[in-house]
Amino acid sequence: MISVIETVGRSALNSSRSFRQTATFTARILLRLFALRTYNSASRTVFINQFYFTAVQILPLFLIVAVIFGSLVNGMAFQAIKDLGLSDYLGRLLMGFVVTEVSPFVTVLLIALRSSSAINAEIAVMKVNHELYTLESFGIDTLDYLFVPRILSGMLTMVFLSSLFALVVLAVGLLVSSVIFGTGVDAYLDTLLRSASVLDMILVLLKSATFGFFITLIPIGQGLNASEDLTSVPVAVLNGMVKVFLAIVIIEVLSSVVRFI
Amino acid sequence: MQQGLGEFIAAHRGRVGLVSLTAPLISNLSVWGNIALVPQYHQNKPEREARAETLGLLGRFGMEQVAERRNAGLTAEERFCTMLLRAAMVANAVLVLDRPFSILTTVRAGHSLADALRKVDDLIAETHIFDYSWETERYGGLDVAAD
Amino acid sequence: MSQRIEFKVGLFITITTVLIMASIGYVFYQKGIFARVHTYTLSSKTGETLAEGMPVVYGGFTIGRVSSLELDEHGTVLIRFKIPERYNRVVRADSTFILEKPLIGSPRIVVTTVNLTGPPLSPAAVPEITVSSDINEIIKRAQPIVDKADRIMGSVAQITENLADPQGEMRRILRDAQKVTSRLSKQESLLEMAVGDPHSVRAIHETLGKLRDIATRADTLLVAAETLTGRTGEQIYGQDGVLPLVRAILHDLQGKLAKLNVALDNINRISGDVAGSTRDLQVLRSELDAVIIAVGDLVAEVDRKIPFKDKPEIKLP
Incomplete structure (x- = not known):
């Protein structure tokens, strides 16, 4: 009985320690994000490389996924809308669900699977290889050089790619709706505009940026938790990815709470 | 020796250009990227300018062709020269060589080391070599802090 | 390599930024933000x-x-x-x-x-x-109209009962009217007919009075509905609202009652034209049927829009 209580206590303490560490790390990163001295030629290079690997390199695959997904979702949803005689809800479905919910969610899953895991492994390997000590010995702040550019890149990638995803899905929606409903461009745009809310658009961009922040911050933090043992790398990646998934769910829930309450 | 090295580095913080196995090259950067990192970070030197400067320095060792290679693709000598050049990029550098023969595993005598140091002499303020006492003979006439 | 990456990143950021800004700008413009x-x-x-x-x-x-x-x-x-x-x-x-x-x-x-x-x-x-009144207030305002409609229905029901009852007033009127026509066919005078059956003449007058009363009530109801229409909104009083429907039916009812009046007047006047009197009686019968159907429709529509079953009472939400 006592051991059970001890286990519960240990687990609670670990969770609270982990949460505190993440909160502290978040605060430090946020402070550096807004500090001008963080941005120098070296961190710019890191940012450009990271952005290239996260956003540009994935682009062909991403666009294909967006087109396939857009065709599927639009096709199914539009057909259901037509069958139920709810064509008035077309705009609301596209703007209120596809653009504001589905686009950031699919994008964040894709980026987390591809780049968060890579960042997590990269930082863990750098830790194991003593490369973080190299940076320290040359007076290079890891926050400025390694972390902030990656996090900034993650945030911008999420904003750009989820917007692009939404635009592609809406463009596919035009094709699908013209086939199913025989809707013209003007009528389609008018339907979208009637359901478009400026506040929703701002919230989606903020949500995407928040996703981007945490799906890079958490892997970095977990990568730093690796020991000097090579076998700690997969453990760090595993822990990091689980926490990234939890963060995605929490952000999704919180954004829904903000939107609907 | 390790304690003495640690104290020396702490005393010269900000000026130390460390050449040591404990401070390896950054594996996701090319040779020129590793060398240019210091001026890019500390002097905010634009990437293109830093790259051109680095390529010039690599030319001193006849290593321009390895500029785009990464750590894993380098020979021991190339790795040592890259680390030496990186250390030399620190402003008013106090060059600290920590057991250089542990990096230069294919070099037997110290004259190669002395040659390399001569090539970057204009970039360095001071040079300090730390090694075990039984290795001092390999350095020839060079001053070695031995333990 | 590095320059190629810079170019690709720059191109991507530029194109995507232009697309995003254009989309947001378009929405802002269409929404009148600028x-x-x-x-x-x-x-x-x-x-x-x-x-x-x-x-x-x-x-x-x-x-x-x-x-x-x-x-x-x-x-x-x-x-x-x-x-x-x-x-x-x-x-x-x-x-x-x-x-x-x-x-x-x-x-x-x-x-x-x-x-x-x-x-x-x-x-x-x-x-x-x-x-504009909310639903509760609208229902409160609709209550007197529904009450009046109920009274009309009651009166019409009475007429229907009379028609159905072999001893009822209307049957007697019709029988008397038949008597009138048969007497007329025997070329008896109006005075003879009236004196011959004074009860029948009184019954016709009573029925006429009752129908006039219904017409007056319907009229009052219309005035009330029109007063409300002027003041209240589209939802209840719109094209598909409850009251316009009631109004339309009541108009119909009023028209039919007016025709009934004329028909009864014709009986009252009873000219020497026997065939004409007989036609008037048929008209009277068919018009009464039509009234019953129209009022039945009224009940069904009011029932459908504002549910009340046994009691003529509106259940407030």
Whole structure:
């Protein structure tokens, strides 16, 4: 009985320690994000490389996924809308669900699977290889050089790619709706505009940026938790990815709470 | 020796250009990227300018062709020269060589080391070599802090 | 390699930024975010159900939103709302502003403008907002109308009973009318007929009086419905609302009763034309049937729109 209580206590303490560490790390990163001295030629290079690997390199695959997904979702949803005689809800479905919910969610899953895991492994390997000590010995702040550019890149990638995803899905929606409903461009745009809310658009961009922040911050933090043992790398990646998934769910829930309450 | 090295580095913080196995090259950067990192970070030197400067320095060792290679693709000598050049990029550098023969595993005598140091002499303020006492003979006439 | 990456990243950021900005800009432009905005003020005795961000609607289109609510020193609620330039033409000096609380959905301010070419509403003017009744109040107002309709139904039911009952008044009237026609065929005079059966003549007069009473009640009901129509909103009084339907049926009823009156008058006058009197009696019968059907429809429609079954009483939500 006592051991059970001890286990519960240990687990609670670990969770609270982990949460505190993440909160502290978040605060430090946020402070550096807004500090001008963080941005120098070296961190710019890191940012450009990271952005290239996260956003540009994935682009062909991403666009294909967006087109396939857009065709599927639009096709199914539009057909259901037509069958139920709810064509008035077309705009609301596209703007209120596809653009504001589905686009950031699919994008964040894709980026987390591809780049968060890579960042997590990269930082863990750098830790194991003593490369973080190299940076320290040359007076290079890891926050400025390694972390902030990656996090900034993650945030911008999420904003750009989820917007692009939404635009592609809406463009596919035009094709699908013209086939199913025989809707013209003007009528389609008018339907979208009637359901478009400026506040929703701002919230989606903020949500995407928040996703981007945490799906890079958490892997970095977990990568730093690796020991000097090579076998700690997969453990760090595993822990990091689980926490990234939890963060995605929490952000999704919180954004829904903000939107609907 | 390790304690003495640690104290020396702490005393010269900000000026130390460390050449040591404990401070390896950054594996996701090319040779020129590793060398240019210091001026890019500390002097905010634009990437293109830093790259051109680095390529010039690599030319001193006849290593321009390895500029785009990464750590894993380098020979021991190339790795040592890259680390030496990186250390030399620190402003008013106090060059600290920590057991250089542990990096230069294919070099037997110290004259190669002395040659390399001569090539970057204009970039360095001071040079300090730390090694075990039984290795001092390999350095020839060079001053070695031995333990 | 590095320059190629820089170029690709730069190209991607530029194109995507242009696309995003163009999309957001298009939405902002279409929503009138960049347009010149006109601010107007309305007054209301109560701030109940008013809220910032509440839509201002004209002809079913949202043309603006309530930007702020304030309570002035006289205890009047000042409602400020903003209208973009392109919709400003619908807000005129003679526009009326109705706070509508629809059955489903959020409350809104409905702008109604009869003359779009009239002088514009001055930003300094503070017209008072009319509060349209909510469902409870509408039902309360509808109650007397439904009561009246019920009374009409009662009266019509009485007529129907009379028709169905072999000893009822109407059957007697019809029998008497037949007597009249048969007597007329024997070329008896009107005076002889009336004197011959005084009870029948009295019955016709009584029925006539009753039908006139129904017509009067229906008329009163119409007046009441029309009064309400002038004051209340689209939801209940619109094209598909309950009351216009009742109104239409009552119009029909009134028309039919009027015809019935004429028919009975014709019987009353009883000319020497036997064939004409017989036709009038047939008309009387068919018109009474039509009245019964029309009122039956009224009951069904009222029942469907505002459910009440056994008792003529509206269940309030």
